[in-house]
Amino acid sequence: MAPTLLKLVRIKRTDLPTDTVALARFLIGAVVVHDLPEGRVAARMVETEAYLADDAASHTFRGETRRNRPMFGRRGHAYVYLNYGVFWLFNISAETEGVGAGVLVRAVEPLLGTDLMQQRRPGRTGTELTSGPGKLTLALGIGPQHSGIDLCARGDLWLARAPHAAAGIGTSVRIGITKDIDRPLRFFERGNPYVSGPRKLNV
DNA sequence: TCACTGATCGTCT
DNA sequence: GACGATCAGTGAG
Numbered sequence: 001m002a003p004t005l006l007k008l009v010r011i012k013r014t015d016l017p018t019d020t021v022a023l024a025r026f027l028i029g030a031v032v033v034h035d036l037p038e039g040r041v042a043a044r045m046v047e048t049e050a051y052l053a054d055d056a057a058s059h060t061f062r063g064e065t066r067r068n069r070p071m072f073g074r075r076g077h078a079y080v081y082l083n084y085g086v087f088w089l090f091n092i093s094a095e096t097e098g099v100g101a102g103v104l105v106r107a108v109e110p111l112l113g114t115d116l117m118q119q120r121r122p123g124r125t126g127t128e129l130t131s132g133p134g135k136l137t138l139a140l141g142i143g144p145q146h147s148g149i150d151l152c153a154r155g156d157l158w159l160a161r162a163p164h165a166a167a168g169i170g171t172s173v174r175i176g177i178t179k180d181i182d183r184p185l186r187f188f189e190r191g192n193p194y195v196s197g198p199r200k201l202n203v
Numbered sequence: 204t205c206a207c208t209g210a211t212c213g214t215c216t
Numbered sequence: 217g218a219c220g221a222t223c224a225g226t227g228a229g
Contacts, residue, residue, distance in 0.1 A: 049221070057221070059214095067214065084222050085212030091221085104221055134222045176221050199204080206228085216218085 006111060008033055008042065008160040013076045013152040015161070020094035020101040023075065024050040024187050027092065027103060028169050029162035031111065034140050041113035041140050042160070043130060047106040047188040047195045049174045051091070053099050056179035060100025070148045071102045078157065080137070080147040087134030090142050092151060092159075106133045106175070106186070108140070109194045111163070132196045167191055172201040 008031060017023045025048075033042045051058035051071075059068045059081070070079040071093050079091040079102055091102040108130045110117055117129050117139035130136040137143065142157065151159050168190040173182060175197050188195045188202060195202050 051221075059221080062215085065215075081221090082211095082213055084210080084220060086210070087222055089221060106221085132222070174221070178220085204229090207226085209225095210223095212220105214219090 006042075006163060008163075011076075011152065011159040011161055013074070016075050016094075016152075018075055018095055020050045020052055020103065021185065023092070023094045024048040024103045024185070025169060027105070028187055028189055029164070029166040031160040031163065032090075032105065032108060032140060032142075033112075033158050033160050034142065035156045036113075036116065036141055038116055039113055041116050042111045043108035043117075043136070043140060044111055044162070045105055045107075046109050046166075046192040047186070047197075049104040049106055049187070050094075050185040051102055051104060052185070053095065053101045055101075055183070057174065057177040057181070057183075058100065058102075060102075064100060068100065072098060072100045073148075076150060076152040076159070078142075078146045078149050078151055080142060080144055082144070083134065088137045088143050089133045090137050090140075090146075104133060105136065107131050107188070107192075107194050107196045108136045109192060110139070127193050131194045170203060172197075175201070 077093040093102045095101045
């Protein structure tokens with residue numbers, strides 16, 4: 001799709017499903033937009049994971065803390081945290097005020113500003129740019145300064161409606177966790193080359 | 204294509 | 217003081 005033809009329509013909070021699993025599926029195909037000083041970057045979400053309130057794998061399982069507070073807010077807020085001391089991971093809060101749940105964005109497909117993404121990922125090209133939760137935050141310039149912000153409000157980081165429907169949504173167990181490992185809470189666009197993870201999970 | 208490993212640090216126990 | 221919702225490099229099959 002030619003960039004000049006891409007119309008980005010801001011997502012309103014009322015567009016977002018309250019239920020975490022429904023939100024994780026809804027977000028497949030939707031767009032993350034970041035307006036940087038150097039220009040706009042935008043990418044379609046093609047892989048997500050749901051983290052529920054009664055979920056031992058979720059950061060919210062043991063209750064609210066300073067770090068995970070955004071997950072307890074209303075749906076549509078960003079929760080960004082440092083993983084393995086190295087990478088920032090981007091989540092979108094779900095459910096209602098007081099319920100700790102959200103959706104991890106695991107992979108995106110670049111739509112706008114691919115050149116800017118490449119500058120932020122030296123030596124990486126093609127699917128290596130954004131095919132993983134730590135990669136995409138680097139490419140899109142998402143960091144701790146965004147944790148807690150409202151993605152449905154005016155700001156530099158926001159969500160836009162899917163420019164076209166997902167080709168088909170696949171389901172699998174989640175990746176990289178050690179608790180509640182059997183729940184089918186990972187969702188991805190079938191056949192999309194930017195989807196991360198072992199091939200056997202992506203059918 | 205898969206399995207394994209080191210790097211690295213904020214958060215919570 | 218231990219533990220990760222990861223990535224990139226290496227080596228084997």
